[in-house]
Amino acid sequence: MCGIVGYIGERDGQKLLLNGLKCLEYRGYDSSGMAIYLEKKKAISLRKLSGKVKNLEVLLEKKPLFGSLGIAHTRWATHGPPNQLNAHPHLDCKGEIALVHNGIIENYREIKQMLLKETHTFRSQTDTEVIVHLIEKFYYKDASLEEATRRAAKLLKGSFAIALFSDREPDKLIGARCGSPLIVGLGDKENFLASDVPAILDYTKKVIFLEENELVVLEKERVKITNFEGEIIKREPVNISWTKEEAQKQGFPHFMLKEILEQPQVLEKILEQRIKDSGIFFEELGSSSPVLLSKKLSQIKNIFIVACGTAYHAGLVGKYILESLCRIPVLAEVSSEFRYHSSFLIDKDTLVIAISQSGETADTLASVRQAKMQGAEVISICNVLGSTLTRESDAVIYTHAGPEISVASTKTYTAQLMILYLFALYLAVLKETLSKDRINDYLEMLKQIPPKQRQILSNLKIIREIARKHSHFGSFLYLGRNINYPSALEGALKLKEISYIPAEGYAAGEMKHGPIALIDEYRAVVCIIPESKLYDKMLSNIQEIKSRSGKVIAIASEEDRKIKELVSQVIYIPKIEELFSPLLVALPLQLMAYYIAVKRKCNVDQPRNLAKSVTVE
Ligand code: M6R
Numbered sequence: 001m002c003g004i005v006g007y008i009g010e011r012d013g014q015k016l017l018l019n020g021l022k023c024l025e026y027r028g029y030d031s032s033g034m035a036i037y038l039e040k041k042k043a044i045s046l047r048k049l050s051g052k053v054k055n056l057e058v059l060l061e062k063k064p065l066f067g068s069l070g071i072a073h074t075r076w077a078t079h080g081p082p083n084q085l086n087a088h089p090h091l092d093c094k095g096e097i098a099l100v101h102n103g104i105i106e107n108y109r110e111i112k113q114m115l116l117k118e119t120h121t122f123r124s125q126t127d128t129e130v131i132v133h134l135i136e137k138f139y140y141k142d143a144s145l146e147e148a149t150r151r152a153a154k155l156l157k158g159s160f161a162i163a164l165f166s167d168r169e170p171d172k173l174i175g176a177r178c179g180s181p182l183i184v185g186l187g188d189k190e191n192f193l194a195s196d197v198p199a200i201l202d203y204t205k206k207v208i209f210l211e212e213n214e215l216v217v218l219e220k221e222r223v224k225i226t227n228f229e230g231e232i233i234k235r236e237p238v239n240i241s242w243t244k245e246e247a248q249k250q251g252f253p254h255f256m257l258k259e260i261l262e263q264p265q266v267l268e269k270i271l272e273q274r275i276k277d278s279g280i281f282f283e284e285l286g287s288s289s290p291v292l293l294s295k296k297l298s299q300i301k302n303i304f305i306v307a308c309g310t311a312y313h314a315g316l317v318g319k320y321i322l323e324s325l326c327r328i329p330v331l332a333e334v335s336s337e338f339r340y341h342s343s344f345l346i347d348k349d350t351l352v353i354a355i356s357q358s359g360e361t362a363d364t365l366a367s368v369r370q371a372k373m374q375g376a377e378v379i380s381i382c383n384v385l386g387s388t389l390t391r392e393s394d395a396v397i398y399t400h401a402g403p404e405i406s407v408a409s410t411k412t413y414t415a416q417l418m419i420l421y422l423f424a425l426y427l428a429v430l431k432e433t434l435s436k437d438r439i440n441d442y443l444e445m446l447k448q449i450p451p452k453q454r455q456i457l458s459n460l461k462i463i464r465e466i467a468r469k470h471s472h473f474g475s476f477l478y479l480g481r482n483i484n485y486p487s488a489l490e491g492a493l494k495l496k497e498i499s500y501i502p503a504e505g506y507a508a509g510e511m512k513h514g515p516i517a518l519i520d521e522y523r524a525v526v527c528i529i530p531e532s533k534l535y536d537k538m539l540s541n542i543q544e545i546k547s548r549s550g551k552v553i554a555i556a557s558e559e560d561r562k563i564k565e566l567v568s569q570v571i572y573i574p575k576i577e578e579l580f581s582p583l584l585v586a587l588p589l590q591l592m593a594y595y596i597a598v599k600r601k602c603n604v605d606q607p608r609n610l611a612k613s614v615t616v617e
Helices: 013-027 053-062 108-117 129-139 145-155 255-261 263-274 294-299 309-326 362-373 388-392 411-431 436-447 449-457 460-470 482-499 508-513 535-546 561-566 582-599
Strands: 003-008 031-038 043-050 069-075 097-105 158-166 173-178 183-186 191-194 206-209 214-219 222-227 302-307 330-334 350-356 377-382 395-398 475-480 503-507 523-529 551-557 569-573
Touching (some): 003 158, 003 214, 013 053, 013 191, 043 097, 069 158, 145 173, 255 263, 255 582, 263 411, 294 411, 302 362, 362 388, 388 395, 411 436, 475 508, 503 508, 535 561
Parallel strands (some): 377 395, 475 503, 475 523, 523 551
Antiparallel strands (some): 003 191, 031 069, 158 173, 183 191
């Protein structure tokens, strides 16, 4: 959460940092700020205020900052309200060091008490401000800025990624990481720091990912990485394949719509990469990865899936897929629970699958560490190249969905599902739980998904109309059965996070155990009822809702006449084997949420109180 950009070079720092912040605003957007070293005055100058980066841009137009060394930040408040005082950067007492921070300093109270006794004065309510004062304390005891930062970093508990500079050493930009991501971008006579790749994609694609407890000193023509003990670390940069265009809106009104529409392409790419000559390929799990040899995979006794939010819903669908195709027990659990509870159930015969778009979700990372301590192998399914999760897992399966900017996950959800289907079929081959013919049939069905998704996306009008008609409802219930029970959970999450309408997902079979009491003419109920073995059961649920005046919106398979007679609002999806239906059902659910949020004039891509990656617990 929060976005950091830092620059040292010869360009217009203000322009570059502002541009970077705009690309990172999805990480936090309640206040922002910038500090630049003013060459002429040989001093730091600061601009910061509450609200979105746009406000900062307006302020900088009126009061520009000229210089080529600077740091900037967009905030997602944890300590202290999102006002100007609490916005980053923060300065030390003398105003000679400027610092921005992502993460949470857990021992900030103790440090603050100690510093207060030493006559430091604080301006904000943030945990961050103690860091810059702590560095100041060591800086004036003859340490260089690098050494002072290192000493301070060793005293901090919690998580942090920081970027800072001082007007006493204006040839250096310093960064450090512990628990929050930070990357270094390499340029020609210039170097960059950022919390995420999109911020620097305009200027360089050569990136070094900092590891835990590392500090970096950037000069115009030099980058030095050390650990917190001061030992030099050599690391080659990686080349980022994402293009800037992929990370831009390209004329769409919102990233979310663009990303929803990208799904057929994303899935096609995954299928092309994984299926060759009717075989399924996961090279990353093969002989190149000794810990996850096929032999070992075929012998695992149970699987734990850990994830949060939408990725957790993908994991729940994964449970249905893996259990039915591989005949293996699977437990899917939210990482925030797993990390404190279930890890004792794990041993060396357990496979843990961690799913995360960002690869930086704090609870998921903690779960992975916990599982590894218990001796389990961890495969991660992740979208962000080089993220912490990918570095800490035994093997990584990338979703390659391209950058997802909207806070609401859409294309990465179906990409995670597609990977799970293919992985389950791959495991079914190893465990010999399905015949070769059956596997080929399933692969053919998966290949039909992108064209079927295109069919849904070619007629947005009906979904938009239904969404508009229901946008005034005060609450929604989403019902599904079997493998579409997680789809119901995901539909409800999508709606609530971007439209702020209370929405609940339920297994339709649970209706009579409570939720039916909610049904009346003010309740919109989205019923997921594709062709399936439980179709008639779902139909009975719909009858029960209708007889209590609930407003049903059905998502059904094309040519379903029964549903048409019963329900006036139907969104049709192409016919598909029930097992694969979540890959189609997801699209109308995402679009419904999107159009309702647009109609209610909500900030679709940056919903209130949320951030794209949740790097704190
Ligand atoms: O980056 P991750 O996939 O680990 O993020 C997990 C959740 O925070 C995320 O899926 C969240 O629920 C989305 N905003 C939902 O659209």
